[in-house]
Amino acid sequence: MTDIVKKNRLDWEEYSEKYQAFNLSDSILERLKARPESAFVPAVWAMIQRYVPDMEDKRVCVPSSGDNNAVLALALMGARVTSCDISRNQLAAAKAAAEKLGLGGRIAFRQEDTMKLSGVEDGVYDFVYTSNGVHVWLNDLNSMYRNVSRILKPGGVYVMYELHPFQRPFGKDMQVVKPYDSTGPFEDETTVNFAWRIQDIVNPILDAGIGLLHMEEIMPEPDYERPFFVDNDEMVNGRRPSREEVDEMYDWHKNPVAALPEMIAFAGRKTEREG
Secondary structure, three states: OOOHHHHHHHHHHHHHHHHHHHHOOHHHHHHHHHOHHHHOOHHHHHHHHHHOOOOOOOEEEEOOOOOOHHHHHHHHOOOEEEEEEOOHHHHHHHHHHHHHOOOOOOEEEEEOOOOOOOOOOOOOEEEEEEOOOOHHHOOOHHHHHHHHHHHEEEEEEEEEEEEOHHHOOEOHHHOEOOOOOOOOOEEOOOOEEOOOOHHHHHHHHHHOOEEEEEEEEEOOOOOOOOOOOOOHHHHHOOOOOOHHHHHHHOOOOOOHHHHOOOEEEEEEEEOOOOO
């Protein structure tokens, strides 16, 4: 049997240098320093402001922290952040970025499996956040959310932001590439990933004792820095489409997939359970 966690970790260790050179570039760090909220799309930022209106000295955990843009942004807002990722190289690049921004004392970097968070303390976090591209690598969402709930304080807030599952059955020109309920695992030479449905995400959240507060289905809006419809690998490898190309990608008359919601977001609060 494939060791999913090990295979994906090794791939991220190898890919990290290129990935973080793009995602933690000087221009991105300058933008984050000037406008920390730019790490979040407007709908998600509005949810965070609503449920965690003051970040000053809040304890925050970001599992599967990846590019660490959210980690840096939350620390710039005054939070004390624990950044958890499976890749040591991802964390090393993020730590170097944090030092550039003068945030070394506000962020703890931990190599952790999001489905375990074994080195993360119970019941101390005011806020847990997961960003786009987390769930696709995880084979056990029940374990993930049990541990998200475990580390939250009673009444603590969880916000997730992720690719909308309705995007996954479709490829270029709205060609169906898989049924919606075909969730994987999908394995290639270097990685193993999953295409979870909405119910596969929501039910583990609820089962873990996190009550849902709000949901957003986010429609595509032109993003000239990181266009949704350009593969991340292409961007990392230097592709920079023109504004005209990007505008066409987001016109659903020309790109039918743009008629679907692009992203999904939930806010929840850890509830007290009886018994």
